[in-house]
Amino acid sequence: MLSKILEVAELNIQVAGKPLIDRLSFTIYTNTLLCITGDNGVGKTTLINHLLKAAKSKQEHQSHINFNTSFEAIQVIPQFRNIDDDYPLSIQNFVTLNLIKQWRPWLTSLEKEKLSKILSLVNLTAIKNRPLGEASGGEKQRAYLAQALIAHPKLLILDESTSNLDRESRINLLHLVKTIINQENIAVIFITHDPELVKLFGDVELHISNRHGVMTKLR
Amino acid sequence: MFTYSFMQYAFIASFFISIICAIMGVFVVARKTAFYTHTLSEISFSGASFAIFAGISPITGMLLFTITSSIFVSLTGRNMNQRESSVSVFSAIFIGLGVLFLSLSNKQSSYATNILFGSIVGISRANVTELLILIATILCITGIMFRKLKYISFDTIGAQYNAKNTAWISSLFLILVACTVSVTAQIVGSLLIFSLLTIPASSAKYLAHSVHSMMLLSFVFALFGTWMGLYLSYITNWPVSFFITFIEGIIYGLALAYAKIPNSSNNR
Ligand SMILES: Nc1ncnc2c1ncn2[C@@H]1O[C@H](COP(=O)(O)OP(=O)(O)OP(=O)(O)O)[C@@H](O)[C@H]1O
Numbered sequence: 001m002l003s004k005i006l007e008v009a010e011l012n013i014q015v016a017g018k019p020l021i022d023r024l025s026f027t028i029y030t031n032t033l034l035c036i037t038g039d040n041g042v043g044k045t046t047l048i049n050h051l052l053k054a055a056k057s058k059q060e061h062q063s064h065i066n067f068n069t070s071f072e073a074i075q076v077i078p079q080f081r082n083i084d085d086d087y088p089l090s091i092q093n094f095v096t097l098n099l100i101k102q103w104r105p106w107l108t109s110l111e112k113e114k115l116s117k118i119l120s121l122v123n124l125t126a127i128k129n130r131p132l133g134e135a136s137g138g139e140k141q142r143a144y145l146a147q148a149l150i151a152h153p154k155l156l157i158l159d160e161s162t163s164n165l166d167r168e169s170r171i172n173l174l175h176l177v178k179t180i181i182n183q184e185n186i187a188v189i190f191i192t193h194d195p196e197l198v199k200l201f202g203d204v205e206l207h208i209s210n211r212h213g214v215m216t217k218l219r
Numbered sequence: 220m221f222t223y224s225f226m227q228y229a230f231i232a233s234f235f236i237s238i239i240c241a242i243m244g245v246f247v248v249a250r251k252t253a254f255y256t257h258t259l260s261e262i263s264f265s266g267a268s269f270a271i272f273a274g275i276s277p278i279t280g281m282l283l284f285t286i287t288s289s290i291f292v293s294l295t296g297r298n299m300n301q302r303e304s305s306v307s308v309f310s311a312i313f314i315g316l317g318v319l320f321l322s323l324s325n326k327q328s329s330y331a332t333n334i335l336f337g338s339i340v341g342i343s344r345a346n347v348t349e350l351l352i353l354i355a356t357i358l359c360i361t362g363i364m365f366r367k368l369k370y371i372s373f374d375t376i377g378a379q380y381n382a383k384n385t386a387w388i389s390s391l392f393l394i395l396v397a398c399t400v401s402v403t404a405q406i407v408g409s410l411l412i413f414s415l416l417t418i419p420a421s422s423a424k425y426l427a428h429s430v431h432s433m434m435l436l437s438f439v440f441a442l443f444g445t446w447m448g449l450y451l452s453y454i455t456n457w458p459v460s461f462f463i464t465f466i467e468g469i470i471y472g473l474a475l476a477y478a479k480i481p482n483s484s485n486n487r
């Protein structure tokens with residue numbers, strides 16, 4: 001059964017007084033991979049920020065953006081992250097940073113269980129104690145994915161997570177995302193510039209150009 | 220040495236100061252706010268000289284000044300770049316004020332050196348109690364917001380997207396750092412406060428890979444430095460803060476060497 005996660009209707013977005021996106025409408029369902037494509041600067045990242053702000057402030061009267069989930073059930077893997085080479089935390093400690101529903105300073109045994117399950121899902125168990133700063137680009141992306149998953153999202157947003165990866169790692173990462181979509185019945189928004197990935201994995205494509213979005217059903 | 224009660228107090232106080240510096244220091248270093256901490260030390264100097272001028276206890280004056288300026292700094296800019304410049308403006312004004320208050324009060328020179336370079340061997344039982352209450356309060360608040368603070372500090376961008384109230388937690392953290400600076404000032408003096416807050420944590424960063432182990436290691440480094448410093452100062456009569464910063468500096472150098480040397484032989 002598919003259920004609605006997010007409905008956007010006639011949304012206009014302006015940046016610094018200039019219109020960026022006009023009358024955008026689309027709907028996202030569970031068990032779906034929605035790809036957002038479009039040239040650099042058409043406003044893909046801005047759209048995500050906009051949606052997230054609406055979810056955070058929970059403006060019910062803002063009828064243009066309708067979430068069927070709470071803000072806590074949305075996880076974003078941002079396009080840029082400031083992890084430099086001497087970033088000290090190990091991969092597993094980085095992943096658990098997102099466990100913020102509890103307050104106690106140490107992990108509960110339930111959380112530890114969850115951590116080891118997710119690490120093996122993204123295939124990072126063998127290097128879980130390696131500092132994240134020393135991990136490869138692909139390993140970093142899987143660590144980011146694991147960090148998002150540990151919060152049990154209903155909607156997962158990946159902003160160009162594959163842009164620094166080689167072809168094989170990209171396909172592996174998307175395979176993984178696909179598996180998770182089916183296992184957890186979640187919806188994924190995947191922003192990308194890679195037409196091959198859209199063709200191989202996308203269920204729906206939202207292409208943005210000239211301030212307008214066009215939805216295409218791919219399968 | 221321990222037959223003197225002031226030495227006992229000094230050792231007890233530095234034990235607890237090491238705990239607070241280790242915990243807050245790890246966050247200060249992760250958030251790259253060492254510069255702000257440095258500025259707070261100048262502001263605390265100004266607060267202490269105001270306290271002398273107004274006839275209140277130095278720690279009250281320091282808390283008053285550092286907390287007020289933390290609130291101002293978090294109001295003026297969310298963005299760290301903006302903060303850097305607003306912070307240096309504050310810093311300059313407060314040093315000026317500190318000099319003014321000192322010259323207005325007539326006790327000047329000995330008090331000034333106490334504020335600037337620390338007066339750990341001069342603290343009383345009441346000072347120690349005051350210190351413990353403050354430290355316990357700071358630790359409780361940090362404990363409650365520990366997980367969010369950890370997220371914001373070690374994954375700033377991720378937390379901005381995925382956590383709520385990040386701005387509030389950042390501001391609260393700045394205030395807690397302000398309190399920590401005021402507390403630590405008694406032992407190393409306001410000129411060198413930031414050394415205890417930032418050097419042990421920076422050293423630990425090279426050696427540990429979890430937040431808890433970084434804190435533990437920072438604590439060990441801070442405690443070793445302060446206790447060793449007290450002991451050496453006792454036998455040589457040289458200032459404590461000199462020994463503390465010197466020891467912490469050596470630890471940092473060793474940690475850096477340990478982290479970099481095996482790396483460079485592997486990679487290149
Ligand atoms: N805060 C801002 N102030 C002014 N202009 C902005 C701001 N944020 C974004 N823009 C502008 O909005 C446009 C869209 O930016 P955005 O980052 O959303 O593009 P994008 O589609 O994600 O591009 P890319 O594929 O390169 O990631 C750009 O022209 C950018 O310059």
Ligand SMILES: [Mg+2]
Pocket residue numbers: 044045046079159
């Ligand atoms: Mg973008």
